Amino acid sequence: MKILNLNPATDIGASSWFVEMEGHRLLMDAGTHPRLEGRDALPRYDLIKKEEVDAIAISHCHHDHVGSLPVALRQFPQAHVLMTELSYFLVERVLHNSVNVMKRQREELGIQEYPLYSHDEVDELAPRIQGFKYNRDVEWASFHKTRAGFISPTLEFYDAGHTLGSAGIMVRGRKETLFYTGDVCFHDQTILRGARFEDVKAEVLLMETTRGQRQLPPGFSREKEIERLSAAILRVLHRRGSVLIPSFALGRTQEILTLLAIMMREGKLKPQPVYIGGLGRVFTEIYDLESHRTHRQYPNLQMHDALNLTVLEKGQVDKMKLTGGRLFVVTAGMMSEHTASHNLALRMIGDKDQAIFFVGYADPETPGGRLKAAKPGETFILSPSAGEVTRRCEVEDFDLTAHANRDDLLDFVGEVDPRVVLLSHGEDGSRDWFAEQIHARYPKIKVLAPKPGEVLEV
Numbered sequence: 457m458k459i460l461n462l463n464p465a466t467d468i469g470a471s472s473w474f475v476e477m478e479g480h481r482l483l484m485d486a487g488t489h490p491r492l493e494g495r496d497a498l499p500r501y502d503l504i505k506k507e508e509v510d511a512i513a514i515s516h517c518h519h520d521h522v523g524s525l526p527v528a529l530r531q532f533p534q535a536h537v538l539m540t541e542l543s544y545f546l547v548e549r550v551l552h553n554s555v556n557v558m559k560r561q562r563e564e565l566g567i568q569e570y571p572l573y574s575h576d577e578v579d580e581l582a583p584r585i586q587g588f589k590y591n592r593d594v595e596w597a598s599f600h601k602t603r604a605g606f607i608s609p610t611l612e613f614y615d616a617g618h619t620l621g622s623a624g625i626m627v628r629g630r631k632e633t634l635f636y637t638g639d640v641c642f643h644d645q646t647i648l649r650g651a652r653f654e655d656v657k658a659e660v661l662l663m664e665t666t667r668g669q670r671q672l673p674p675g676f677s678r679e680k681e682i683e684r685l686s687a688a689i690l691r692v693l694h695r696r697g698s699v700l701i702p703s704f705a706l707g708r709t710q711e712i713l714t715l716l717a718i719m720m721r722e723g724k725l726k727p728q729p730v731y732i733g734g735l736g737r738v739f740t741e742i743y744d745l746e747s748h749r750t751h752r753q754y755p756n757l758q759m760h761d762a763l764n765l766t767v768l769e770k771g772q773v774d775k776m777k778l779t780g781g782r783l784f785v786v787t788a789g790m791m792s793e794h795t796a797s798h799n800l801a802l803r804m805i806g807d808k809d810q811a812i813f814f815v816g817y818a819d820p821e822t823p824g825g826r827l828k829a830a831k832p833g834e835t836f837i838l839s840p841s842a843g844e845v846t847r848r849c850e851v852e853d854f855d856l857t858a859h860a861n862r863d864d865l866l867d868f869v870g871e872v873d874p875r876v877v878l879l880s881h882g883e884d885g886s887r888d889w890f891a892e893q894i895h896a897r898y899p900k901i902k903v904l905a906p907k908p909g910e911v912l913e914v
């Protein structure tokens with residue numbers, strides 16, 4: 457089979473893979489780069505201009521995996537789009553929101569190329585998307601090429617435990633097999649249960665490496681980390697300060713809301729409004745609505761009923777009183793400019809009673825990353841629009857990752873027992889760590905780290 461890495465960057469970037477297997481062509485994921493702007497954020501679709509893509513399979517609905525789907529479909533008008541049925545409930549919301557964000561960025565940052573696609577285009581692609589249950593064989597090659605008696609390649613979605621609808625993708629041809637992990641989480645989170653990748657065997661394994669540079673400290677457990685976060689929240693509310701937890705709208709927000717709901721149910725936290733963003737509310741409702749067909753904890757917990765969720769109005773964060781202990785679970789996770797978490801943080805940073813708690817990754821080049829790195833009393837530039845600030849508020853980092861710990865992934869490589877491993881979705885150092893470890897532990901397995909635009913024959 458032929459595999460081409462379309463990600464324009466060597467870091468986590470914009471995931472997209474072109475696969476040619478037994479004469480059929482598949483695109484896996486169609487992301488956008490979270491830190492690059494305009495057309496630079498797109499995968500290198502120009503490299504496959506002449507190819508006829510039969511289908512586009514999406515691993516999950518985070519922007520770095522699905523954010524450029526309408527652009528890809530413009531180039532491949534005959535392709536159908538395949539994803540899990542849970543992702544199908546989310547994808548249009550995610551893409552319409554992207555249009556809104558790009559329009560805002562055109563105004564605020566003057567990026568003339570934005571929006572890269574329109575609301576109309578998102579509406580038009582809806583009928584081309586098909587949602588499937590986990591663990592079903594799906595035929596994806598176009599029928600005109602599948603001659604009688606020929607078995608066309610199939611794919612199968614495996615529950616990846618990373619966010620609602622997330623999947624690893626197994627592609628099976630007559631002779632070849634490829635498994636793509638997407639973003640995967642092997643351990644249980646507060647709401648979602650861990651990946652169900654049992655019995656995955658493939659000749660080629662394409663895997664994420666997000667946490668290759670993160671060794672868990674001795675004695676670490678997720679339960680203890682949750683306890684530490686719960687205690688920190690109570691401590692701040694007790695001194696009448698407010699708590700800001702910058703969170704991605706899809707996944708992280710619902711994990712934190714579940715934690716707050718459980719704390720209230722157990723009487724640890726007194727009932728009070730939890731402020732969230734509009735998109736966070738939409739995804740929370742979908743988590744609730746689909747709870748019966750989700751592999752999760754607390755199947756009967758409906759966040760909408762258990763919590764007094766209050767959606768922040770535009771401009772409200774600039775005026776609200778922050779004394780008296782309020783709880784904010786708002787976007788963006790990395791506190792990018794002109795978002796609720798950025799503007800709230802700006803008001804909280806200089807006040808020692810306020811607290812900003814990070815529960816996920818923040819790139820060092822983002823406002824969130826810069827705040828994480830700042831020491832108490834340190835003056836630094838939060839963002840171009842905010843300028844210089846002095847950090848006096850409480851800042852803590854909690855490791856509640858939705859990505860597989862590196863040792864779990866390494867064990868998984870052994871279970872899959874592939875001929876070739878392709879490393880993706882991580883910083884250079886992360887891929888290096890996996891390459892070394894796989895060489896040492898499984899010397900027969902060939903390890904490759906495909907560069908942007910590199911074509912591999914495997």
Ligand SMILES: [Zn+2]
Pocket residue numbers: 516518618619639
């Ligand atoms: Zn993801």
Ligand SMILES: [Zn+2]
Pocket residue numbers: 468518520521639881
């Ligand atoms: Zn990702």
